[in-house]
Amino acid sequence: MIWPPDADQPLPPDTSTRRGRPPAPIAASAGLFHRAWLEPVRAFLHASGITLDDLVNRSGFSKTRISELLRGNDYYPAWEITSSVIHALGLPLEPMRRLWLAGAREARRPEAWIERSISQVALQPEPPPVPYEAFTDTVRDAYTAYARAFLLTDQRAGAVVAETFDILWLSWNEAATSENLPRYAWQLLRARVMARAHHHHGHPDLRAAVFSTAEIHDHMPGHFVALSELTRLFDAIGRLPDDQMDIAVLRYLCAVPDAAIPGIVGLSDVITRAIDHHARAALEALLPDLTQE
Structure with a gap:
């Protein structure tokens, strides 16, 4: 042509x-x-x-x-x-x-x-823009872990992250000039993941992640080791409000370091800590028998 x-x-x-x-x-x-x-x-x-x-x-x-x-x-x-x-x-x-x-x-x-x-x-x-490459290299692992929690396989998670990064490159001028690039990119990833995630009673279904998330027991509060209890806990996490769920998934299911989470989701440290606090309180209210420790 x-x-x-x-x-x-x-x-x-x-x-x-x-x-x-x-x-x-x-x-x-x-x-x-x-x-x-x-x-x-x-x-x-x-x-x-x-x-x-x-x-x-x-x-x-x-x-x-x-x-x-x-x-x-x-x-x-x-x-x-x-x-x-x-x-x-x-x-x-x-x-x-x-x-x-x-x-x-x-x-x-x-x-x-x-x-x-x-x-x-x-x-x-x-070649992609250098700032784009630097940004995607920084968030790739956390994005992939988050996608895997909902989509369960490395192949599906990698595909949705690759798609997200291609859309981000396509929209880079808008993204780079937005008020909050990490937030822009995170919401883009989240939308792509949720479009493919299985839902249960109107909420993202995390129950199957009990069997697919590696070394999960070492990262859960209270070290819940019974699969039935983990399934209940993961189901409760899936019913949290969006930001609370995202931070809980990154922290407890994906083992993303606390200090890295604000930069991943595009929120300040203070807001991230507050959301995590509310998420813990909500889980305690939903599952008092599992969180009393």
């Missing part, structure tokens, strides 16, 4: 008083992996003020096709049009291609179609 000659140039300032209409809501048929890249792309488009007409001029594709792509409507888009729109928006192509590939397989597109679609677009090496 040949990019338009002005694809790397900034869009001219808009002098009109009327912007293009935002795209319609994402189609209900769009899958989880499809939405993983479609939602941040739409968010970037909305924040940038770029119109569909701008994308038509810069990508070379019709307004109808671009509109369908942005809605996730009717079909999974080929990599050629997807990469053209991403390039026109100035977003990184390397993480986008991985996200697109996962979505194509989720949509049950044939492997031959996927390979042919990818082969039509040359992709130059694209």
Whole structure:
């Protein structure tokens, strides 16, 4: 594919008083992996003020096709049009291609179609931003341990962390300029994990983590060793409010050092300690027979 000659140039300032209409809501048929890249792309488009007409001029594709792509409507888009729109928006192509590939397989597109679609677009090496690499290296282990507590296997946990990091790279300009990068990234990870976690009576189900979390007994308050008691405790942790649950999971199920947790979840030391205190109190109220020690 040949990019338009002005694809790397900034869009001219808009002098009109009327912007293009935002795209319609994402189609209900769009899958989880499809939405993983479609939602941040739409968010970037909305924040940038770029119109569909701008994308038509810069990508070379019709307004109808671009509109369908942005809605996730009717079909999974080929990599050629997807990469053209991403390039026109100035977003990184390397993480986008991985996200697109996962979505194509989720949509049950044939492997031959996927390979042919990818082969039509040359992709130059694209190193990630250095601050992005430094940040992801810092949080990778804790993110993976948290994801494993809910998803139970290293493969599933690694896949959701990789997906989170690709979305973070795709959204890096927004994330890096946010008021709280660690909080931005943590909420992104949390959303990806919860979208895949098994739920029990409306709450994340941690009971199976009793059998998959290594060396758990050494890190639990009171050293509860009976599996039935651990199962009750893990179930109670899953019923805590979001922040309380997250901190309890990181501290007690993942054995993340106390000093590291505030930087992982993007909260201050004082707030993190207060949340941990409330989590302990809530567990004592739910399970007084297990926490009396």
